[in-house]
Amino acid sequence: MKRTTLLLCITILIVSCSTCQNKNTSKNTAKATDYDKIITADNLKEALYTYASDEFEGRKTGEPGQKKAAEFIKNHYIALGIPSPIAEGDYFQDIPTSFFNSDVNNPSENVLAYIKGSEKPDEVVIISAHLDHIGISKNGDINNGADDDGSGTVAILEIAKAFKAAVDKGYGPKRTILFLHVTAEEIGLYGSRYYTDVDPIFPLKNTVADLNIDMIGRVDPKHENQRNYVYLIGSDKLSKELHNISETVNKKYFNMELDYSYNDDNDPNRFYYRSDHYNFAKNNIPVIFYFNGTHADYHKPTDTPDKIQYDLLETRARLIFHTAWELANRDERIKVD
Incomplete structure (x- = not known):
């Protein structure tokens, strides 16, 4: 009887250990x-089609349409069950009117949500895009900003959904991921500057990288015959390791053309300095700026959602998701050169 009991205990132990090993694997x-x-x-x-609709009135900083945009983003995160890092239920990082140097008559807000890292929660990967646009023209035309930067905004929402699905299956990222929607980019990168210079919710020294998305839904004239591309700016300026990870991820899963034309230090467009990643880069945080280039509808009422190439937007968003996944889950934090 004792021998039978012993064998039974050993069998249960082996099965239990095997189950644990399978789970860990x-x-x-x-x-x-x-x-x-x-x-x-x-x-x-x-x-x-909702975010870049007339209802949002061009999302001008501080105006009612921009407030609707912030609520739209917040409600998505609430529906997904992704919390705010500020306080329970409070997704808005309020920015006072005084910060805008008279460029805006009303206060505004960044919108933040996050997934806490399972192993290295103090190390943070940021995925950013600006939520604002240029509002209504003097003749009453609404500038919907579907590409600029509705495309980046909805891309982050989908990327967040993918990460949350992994969390729900027990595969949360090792590092924390901050989904950062900044305001007032169009009038001077104010929202991202407020986050980096005034109120970094997570210490900048703990910020691994910023993946910034600003216009990824269209094709520029240079690539009309080769749609499968995206411009990358800044990937090698502070961390060769970040650049190499980005290249490896692309070659393994997508094989898109990564166009570095605007990454040149002598680029006359100076795009490296013109979107929200720059406020992180100036603080020695590695960045990648994802961009489809300009087109005839840039900053015009004709930048509408019917002109977005959604299959291409999907591919670019997936590329960014894969890159963020790698940065969040690799054993060692990427190094700054």
Whole structure:
């Protein structure tokens, strides 16, 4: 009887250990490809047709349309069950009117949500895009800003959904991921500057990288015959390791043309200094700026959601998701050169 009981205990122990090992192995082998299909052209289109509609009145900083945009973003995170890092239920980082140097007559707000890292929660990967646009023209035309930067905004919402799906399966990222929607980019990068210079919710010294998305839904004239591209700016300026990770991820999963034309230090457009990643770069935080280039509808009422190429938006958003996944889950934090 004792021998039978002993054998039974040993059998249970072996099965239990095997089960634990399988769980650990499964957790260690979870891949971005298990979740990237959550990011779809249909979902992006549905969100953008609302976000870049006339109801949002061009999302001018501090105006009612921009406030609706902030609420739209907040409500998405609430629906996904992704919390705010500021306080429970408070997704807005309020920016007072005085910060805008008289460029804006009303206060505004950044919108923040986050997924806490499972192993290295103090290290933070930021994915950013600006939520504002240029508002209503003097003749009454609404500048919907579907590409600039509705495309980046809805891309982050879908990327967040993919990460949350992984969390729900028990595969949360090792590092914290901050989904940062900044205001007042169009009038001087104020929202991102407020976050970096005044009120960094997570210490800048703990910020691993900023992946900034500003216009990824269209094709510029240079690439009309080769759609499968995206401009990358800044990837190698502070961390060669970041650049190499970005290249490796692209070659492994997408094989897009990564166009570095605007990454040249002598680029007359100076795009490196013209979007929200710059406020992180100036603080020695590695960045990548994802960009499709300008087009005839840039900053015009004709930048509408019907002109977005949603299959391409899907691919670019998935590329960014894979890159963020790698940065958040690799053993060592990327190094600054």
